[in-house]
Amino acid sequence: MQPKIIHHCFTTFKDTSPLVHNITNDVANNTVANVLLAAGASPAMVHDIKEAPEFVTLAQALSINIGTLTQTTLQSMLATAEVAHSQNIPWILDPVAVGATSFRQQACTELLKFKPDVIRGNASEILALAGMSSRTKGTDSGDSVEGAKEAAQQLTQYAKVVVVTGAIDWVTDGTQGYAVDHGHPMMTQVTAIGCALTALIGGFIGANTSKTEEANSDSLLNAATTALAYYAQAGEIAAQQAKGPGNFYVHFLDALYNLEAQTLIDNLRVTSS
Numbered sequence: 314m315q316p317k318i319i320h321h322c323f324t325t326f327k328d329t330s331p332l333v334h335n336i337t338n339d340v341a342n343n344t345v346a347n348v349l350l351a352a353g354a355s356p357a358m359v360h361d362i363k364e365a366p367e368f369v370t371l372a373q374a375l376s377i378n379i380g381t382l383t384q385t386t387l388q389s390m391l392a393t394a395e396v397a398h399s400q401n402i403p404w405i406l407d408p409v410a411v412g413a414t415s416f417r418q419q420a421c422t423e424l425l426k427f428k429p430d431v432i433r434g435n436a437s438e439i440l441a442l443a444g445m446s447s448r449t450k451g452t453d454s455g456d457s458v459e460g461a462k463e464a465a466q467q468l469t470q471y472a473k474v475v476v477v478t479g480a481i482d483w484v485t486d487g488t489q490g491y492a493v494d495h496g497h498p499m500m501t502q503v504t505a506i507g508c509a510l511t512a513l514i515g516g517f518i519g520a521n522t523s524k525t526e527e528a529n530s531d532s533l534l535n536a537a538t539t540a541l542a543y544y545a546q547a548g549e550i551a552a553q554q555a556k557g558p559g560n561f562y563v564h565f566l567d568a569l570y571n572l573e574a575q576t577l578i579d580n581l582r583v584t585s586s
């Protein structure tokens with residue numbers, strides 16, 4: 314992907330400051346909101362079925378995350394995803410720990426009917442969502458990104474773009490793929506860092522796709538790749554300064570806040586693969 318495309322997606326995100334509607338999990342709410350704010354977006358956590366399907370029409374993007382799924386929130390997720398799908402509001406699904414229980418698997422099957430624009434998960438989640446065997450450790454991955462590539466390809470029948478994260482992230486629309494070689498292992502030692510990435514990709518696709526028609530896969534791929542590079546570069550910067558996970562989290566928010574377009578481009582490690 315050409316650096317100028319990444320530069321454009323990044324500056325469009327910053328200029329737009331998209332409102333991202335999140336139906337995320339109890340663990341992640343605060344971190345997701347702080348990450349979106351630090352990056353320059355506006356977060357809203359709106360969960361109840363009485364208002365979420367109405368609220369989503371105000372947002373540039375919807376992020377749905379099944380991390381602490383309940384039967385009640387599932388109904389709200391389904392109703393809100395249906396509105397997003399019917400009104401061309403781009404939405405992203407984070408299938409947290411989908412391989413752990415049949416409740417999560419069935420919930421994802423229902424949600425996939427409303428065609429998420431992007432799916433983002435760790436390698437075990439992507440494998441499990443595609444119906445393949447995984448070494449899921451609850452919300453953590455026991456699998457490699459490389460081993461989940463075929464599963465990601467298969468999932469492009471449900472979503473235009475699929476993202477697998479890990480040591481080297483991989484993103485595909487089913488025909489093109491990009492590897493994003495940034496990040497630091499300390500990112501796995503702070504809870505909800507993956508959930509917040511999903512919401513941030515939501516912001517990037519919201520800012521970088523048309524408001525009037527269904528998002529096309531090129532725009533989604535460019536936007537998702539840019540978000541991955543930005544996020545993981547911020548992780549690298551934070552890890553250089555941090556002594557451990559607590560300190561890392563604070564430095565990470567600061568790095569997201571301070572990282573500039575030119576720094577992102579100068580240090581870019583994104584390859585076609």
Ligand SMILES: Nc1ncnc2c1ncn2[C@@H]1O[C@H](COP(=O)(O)OP(=O)(O)O)[C@@H](O)[C@H]1O
Pocket residue numbers: 434435436452453454478479480481482495496497498500501505506507508510544545548
């Ligand atoms: N071993 C690693 N080295 C570098 N970065 C990593 C590593 N594992 C995960 N990351 C980064 O951490 C972020 C969250 O990814 P991941 O840990 O896969 O999600 P989750 O928290 O949902 O399991 C991504 O930006 C990813 O690039």
Ligand SMILES: Cc1ncsc1CCOP(=O)(O)O
Pocket residue numbers: 338340341380381409452503504505506507508509
């Ligand atoms: C620990 C935990 N339990 C249910 S959701 C959740 C957070 C998972 O966050 P992430 O997927 O970003 O690691």
Ligand SMILES: [Mg+2]
Pocket residue numbers: 409434435452507508
């Ligand atoms: Mg996760």
